[in-house]
Amino acid sequence: MKKLNVGMIGGGFMGKAHSMAYAAMPMFFWPAPAIPHRKTVVDINEQMAKDAAARYGFESYSSDWRRVVEDPGIDIIDIVTPNDSHAEIAIAAAKAGKHIICEKPLARTAAEAKLMYDAVKDAGVKHMVAFNYRRTPAILLAKKYIEEGAIGKILNFRGTYLQDWSADPQSPLSWRFRKDIAGSGALGDIATHVIDMARYLVGEINEVMGVAKTWIKERPVQSGGVDKLGTVKAGGDVKKEAVDVDDEVSTLLRFESGAVGSIEATRNAWGRNNYITFEIHGETGSISFNYERSDELKVCFASDPDDRRGFRTVYTGPAHPYGAALWPIPALGIGYGETKIIEAFDFISAIVNDTEVSPNFHDGYRIAEISDAILLSASNGKWERTGA
Ligand code: SOE
DSSP states (O other): OOEEEEEEEOOSHHHHHHHHHHHHHHHHSSSOSSEEEEEEEEOSSHHHHHHHHHHHTOSEEESOHHHHHHOTTOOEEEEOSOGGGHHHHHHHHHHTTOEEEEOSSSOSSHHHHHHHHHHHHHHTOOEEEOOGGGGSHHHHHHHHHHHHTTTOSEEEEEEEEEOOTTOSTTSOBOGGGOHHHHSSSHIIIIIHHHHHHHHHHTOOEEEEEEEEEOOOOEEEBOSSSOOOTTSSOOOSSOOEEEOOSOSEEEEEEEETTSOEEEEEEESOOTTOSSEEEEEEEETTEEEEEEGGGTTEEEEEETTSOGGGOSOEEEEOSTTSTTGGGSOSSTTSOOOHHHHHHHHHHHHHHHHHHTOOOSSOHHHHHHHHHHHHHHHHHHHHOSOEEOOO
């Protein structure tokens, strides 16, 4: 069986997720399109690179990403670093002819994302941006229902992504609160997942009207480089620095199709954890999804008899997209891991079969344009066009 060697740049939380997906993909999708071989993992800290290799099953490690990008033995560069290094690594990897998967958001700004998109287009390599949630089987099922016309013409998309890990002011100032590294706050980090879903399910977004807020203006400076996502709080009288990104963002949407909608995202919503939700209203039915109940898709069809009409729950399983490859009984539990395994399968398949995969760097670039338009609108109080 064909083998593709992966060079993974970054060994943190996302490194764990991607390594798990490479290892597990052939266990689910068999025969696999190719075996993703965990060849070299990179972290700028040599000890962390060594630990990541041992823990995530890589053959070797390095603290020099440029060497790995130029290594002729590497087929795929997987970028799981903070946002400020995505462009430099991706452009170098494209020039070296590597296929690239990059964590989301693709870049800090649309200008940066455009350079990345141009680089992969010029190089003719495969490219993917890791907005994994759209690969939740229930969301793929929503897409199938929409394409089959089961809810008719779409009128409205109403989405949220709510978390609470940064609601505590003692939750430290990691790179995710620094504009120079992250680009934006809740917008780039989590709202972009919902923007991706909205485009996937409803179509292109032409205009936005945004509001952004920074509730906690300064936070304790994090000691050490590893982002603990608020699980480790700073104690006592520690040095604080300014937060220069949004804690919360909301936007109204106008889609190319004429549909309208909204997205809200915050990491300061006590009690909400990975509360990715959407409701889609069509002329002949509705679809509702909540990631905290990720096996379930709720659907309501206008054609049901009056005395039976209402939301019913479909538990995803073997009868649904990718279901035959996953678990044999509906509702056994689909989660983050499965979305990453499907993502790895689709990316490796695109390389082997020489097909396009989505979301790719063009989608990542469009999402960056939409994000920039939301921030511009939040600052001037006007509807903004997204470039589409
Ligand atoms: C933090 O908000 C975070 O880790 C995001 O960066 C991920 O994209 C999301 O899947 C989980 O939450």
